[in-house]
Amino acid sequence: MSEHPPPAGAWGSRSASQSPTLADVAREAGVHKATASRAMNPLTRDQVNADTFRRILHAAERLGYVPNTVARGLRTNRTAAIGVLVPDLTNPLFPPIVRGITDRLAADGYTTLLANTDNDDEQERAQFAALESRRADGFILATARREHRLLARAAERGVPLVLVNRTVDDLDVPSAVGDDAAGTTQAVAHLAALGHRRIGHLAGPQDLSTGLTRQRAFRHAMDGASLPVPPGAVVTCTGYTEDAGRLACRRLLDARPDTTAIVAGNDLIALGALTALAELGRGCPAEVSVVGFNDMAFVDKIRPPLTTVHVPHHELGVQAAQLLLERLHDPHAVAKKILLPARLVVRGSTAPPATAPSASP
Amino acid sequence: MSEHPPPAGAWGSRSASQSPTLADVAREAGVHKATASRAMNPLTRDQVNADTFRRILHAAERLGYVPNTVARGLRTNRTAAIGVLVPDLTNPLFPPIVRGITDRLAADGYTTLLANTDNDDEQERAQFAALESRRADGFILATARREHRLLARAAERGVPLVLVNRTVDDLDVPSAVGDDAAGTTQAVAHLAALGHRRIGHLAGPQDLSTGLTRQRAFRHAMDGASLPVPPGAVVTCTGYTEDAGRLACRRLLDARPDTTAIVAGNDLIALGALTALAELGRGCPAEVSVVGFNDMAFVDKIRPPLTTVHVPHHELGVQAAQLLLERLHDPHAVAKKILLPARLVVRGSTAPPATAPSASP
DNA sequence: TTGTATGCGTTATCAA
DNA sequence: TTGATAACGCATACAA
Numbered sequence: 001m002s003e004h005p006p007p008a009g010a011w012g013s014r015s016a017s018q019s020p021t022l023a024d025v026a027r028e029a030g031v032h033k034a035t036a037s038r039a040m041n042p043l044t045r046d047q048v049n050a051d052t053f054r055r056i057l058h059a060a061e062r063l064g065y066v067p068n069t070v071a072r073g074l075r076t077n078r079t080a081a082i083g084v085l086v087p088d089l090t091n092p093l094f095p096p097i098v099r100g101i102t103d104r105l106a107a108d109g110y111t112t113l114l115a116n117t118d119n120d121d122e123q124e125r126a127q128f129a130a131l132e133s134r135r136a137d138g139f140i141l142a143t144a145r146r147e148h149r150l151l152a153r154a155a156e157r158g159v160p161l162v163l164v165n166r167t168v169d170d171l172d173v174p175s176a177v178g179d180d181a182a183g184t185t186q187a188v189a190h191l192a193a194l195g196h197r198r199i200g201h202l203a204g205p206q207d208l209s210t211g212l213t214r215q216r217a218f219r220h221a222m223d224g225a226s227l228p229v230p231p232g233a234v235v236t237c238t239g240y241t242e243d244a245g246r247l248a249c250r251r252l253l254d255a256r257p258d259t260t261a262i263v264a265g266n267d268l269i270a271l272g273a274l275t276a277l278a279e280l281g282r283g284c285p286a287e288v289s290v291v292g293f294n295d296m297a298f299v300d301k302i303r304p305p306l307t308t309v310h311v312p313h314h315e316l317g318v319q320a321a322q323l324l325l326e327r328l329h330d331p332h333a334v335a336k337k338i339l340l341p342a343r344l345v346v347r348g349s350t351a352p353p354a355t356a357p358s359a360s361p
Numbered sequence: 362m363s364e365h366p367p368p369a370g371a372w373g374s375r376s377a378s379q380s381p382t383l384a385d386v387a388r389e390a391g392v393h394k395a396t397a398s399r400a401m402n403p404l405t406r407d408q409v410n411a412d413t414f415r416r417i418l419h420a421a422e423r424l425g426y427v428p429n430t431v432a433r434g435l436r437t438n439r440t441a442a443i444g445v446l447v448p449d450l451t452n453p454l455f456p457p458i459v460r461g462i463t464d465r466l467a468a469d470g471y472t473t474l475l476a477n478t479d480n481d482d483e484q485e486r487a488q489f490a491a492l493e494s495r496r497a498d499g500f501i502l503a504t505a506r507r508e509h510r511l512l513a514r515a516a517e518r519g520v521p522l523v524l525v526n527r528t529v530d531d532l533d534v535p536s537a538v539g540d541d542a543a544g545t546t547q548a549v550a551h552l553a554a555l556g557h558r559r560i561g562h563l564a565g566p567q568d569l570s571t572g573l574t575r576q577r578a579f580r581h582a583m584d585g586a587s588l589p590v591p592p593g594a595v596v597t598c599t600g601y602t603e604d605a606g607r608l609a610c611r612r613l614l615d616a617r618p619d620t621t622a623i624v625a626g627n628d629l630i631a632l633g634a635l636t637a638l639a640e641l642g643r644g645c646p647a648e649v650s651v652v653g654f655n656d657m658a659f660v661d662k663i664r665p666p667l668t669t670v671h672v673p674h675h676e677l678g679v680q681a682a683q684l685l686l687e688r689l690h691d692p693h694a695v696a697k698k699i700l701l702p703a704r705l706v707v708r709g710s711t712a713p714p715a716t717a718p719s720a721s722p
Numbered sequence: 723t724t725g726t727a728t729g730c731g732t733t734a735t736c737a738a
Numbered sequence: 739t740t741g742a743t744a745a746c747g748c749a750t751a752c753a754a
Binding site for chain 4: 392393394395396399408409410413432434435436437438
């Protein structure tokens with residue numbers, strides 16, 4: 001056994017800043033490495049005698065043994081690490097999603113490798129390659145475009161992949177997204193019920209599933225309410241940003257000055273629209289109502305408090321992680337697509353139109 | 362997967378979903394593993410003949426070789442991965458910090474391992490252990506309390522550690538934080554210049570460096586302006602949350618009903634204070650002015666737009682990452698503490714007091 | 723139930 | 739400049 005054990009938590013002759021290995025534990029417990037390995041692994045724990053198990057565990061504790069996940073990963077070819085790619089963490093949409101992901105993953109002992117892509121193909125490729133070289137067991141992408149080369153190739157190679165928030169065209173990849181269509185429909189219904197007839201849409205980028213789905217749902221809902229969507233009433237923003245929203249709103253009101261309500265592609269676009277309205281001296285909701293999408297943090301505090309479609313982002317993250325874990329457990333499972341309910345939250349940015357709907361023939 | 366051999370980029374006889382290894386590349390190029398290794402590593406690249414280098418690189422490309430970071434990590438005992446611990450990513454304070462960290466780390470080829478602790482000791486311990494078992498090369502903690510057992514022990518063990526946003530007492534750990542004292546001083550000076558004399562402080566938790574520093578700076582600045590800080594004018598919040606701010610604000614106004622201005626420990630506390638004021642029917646800034654701290658995203662959009670102290674959070678993250686990289690490069694470097702400038706941003710939540718400062722004797 | 727032997731993919735050391 | 743060999747720490751097939 002050990003001669004004079006150094007103060008505490010040291011391990012014999014090894015240099016002070018070295019971690020003890022399974023070999024050290026085995027030596028300390030007087031067993032073979034393999035037995036120590038079995039004792040430390042929950043899955044093989046029952047293969048070892050109860051008594052020796054206690055001895056080994058005790059030795060491990062005494063030495064402060066921590067299993068080396070890197071070595072284990074090399075041996076087992078599984079790292080219990082998941083790559084998470086988001087466009088930009090400072091977009092308030094993503095923190096709750098990522099939080100949901102990490103919460104679910106951590107519960108199963110998985111670690112989250114986080115990377116931002118800034119919607120840049122080259123950055124995304126580089127980050128994805130880096131995480132793949134790290135042998136992440138799977139990926140959760142919040143960066144999907146409807147057509148996505150990198151994503152398609154990865155899926156074809158059989159890389160375990162799950163999409164969150166956005167989805168992709170023509171590919172059987174599991175995903176967890178909000179019900180964009182239903183949310184948009186509720187927004188239009190709300191405005192129609194208030195008496196609005198000239199409703200515009202500031203659409204998100206059409207190469208993103210959210211942008212396209214919401215735009216189509218908008219037209220469909222308008223049609224269903226027998227409301228017209230004349231040329232210029234739908235303007236596509238260059239991005240999900242405040243500034244793109246501001247610019248698009250000006251174009252919308254330029255083409256359709258009598259617009260009384262706007263369905264924005266998301267909350268950032270809605271904020272931009274509010275700015276544009278303020279610049280143009282048009283009151284919201286007095287003259288123009290605005291509905292957002294996502295119910296980002298603090299949009300209830302702005303002026304006017306934003307009517308918007310709530311999407312359960314944390315739960316989106318949880319479900320995405322859950323899907324990935326299931327897929328890792330059973331690689332041949334069918335690629336589920338989860339749609340989480342969205343619901344309109346009415347606040348102060350919507351009101352009946354100031355002038356009654358035109359009563360002329 | 363598919364029975365049909367994959368179209369292109371397959372590697373001889375290996376099973377379809379296997380990555381090619383250095384051995385495969387070496388065989389393809391007709392050299393030894395070791396030579397291939399040297400060719401693929403930027404640091405040893407020049408040890409290899411230019412011609413064979415091209416041959417190896419070509420072979421690697423043909424096979425789609427990606428170095429296995431796990432194996433490299435086992436061999437070199439360095440993983441190029443950094444553990445990042447935050448209390449809660451959905452607190453708007455942290456996304457820009459984390460973004461700054463990942464930006465700087467990614468630039469040097471490091472990967473970010475992200476974990477949330479929810480200010481819970483046990484969660485933090487577990488997450489830290491998990492990341493350590495993964496052999497992260499170092500850690501950036503946004504979770505520091507002034508006295509922090511886990512942190513202290515890790516520092517003593519020589520684990521490369523950097524603190525961000527918050528710091529710790531009595532420990533030589535590098536850190537990057539905002540200039541809390543200077544920011545608070547500016548806030549008080551601003552209010553005093555507006556004519557406020559009865560200024561209260563909703564202090565953050567005093568076991569956090571930010572809470573203590575700002576509280577002390579508040580008292581010091583008040584003293585410097587010859588303004589009194591009577592009992593009850595400083596209330597400590599139970600946390601950096603809206604609700605804690607709301608409750609504390611009620612206690613403050615209960616004890617000191619004639620308060621005309623409030624310096625909040627941070628923006629969330631300020632938001633809670635605004636809520637409390639609204640509940641009590643006290644206008645802001647008409648009756649009570651409020652100053653926040655941090656300049657979180659979108660506090661310029663709320664009503665009233667929040668006067669607050671801007672802290673360069675992204676840069677805080679960048680600097681923290683930079684400190685850690687330096688420390689990894691030179692483990693014996695001195696533990697720098699970086700203080701980034703904070704500056705008051707005046708918006709709509711502050712105004713001169715409604716009643717002129719009491720003119721009685 | 724435990725011990726033996728081997729290899730995961732890479733890099734460091736030594737020889738040639 | 740290149741090749742041979744060993745070792746990083748662990749898990750597992752096989753033997754005992």
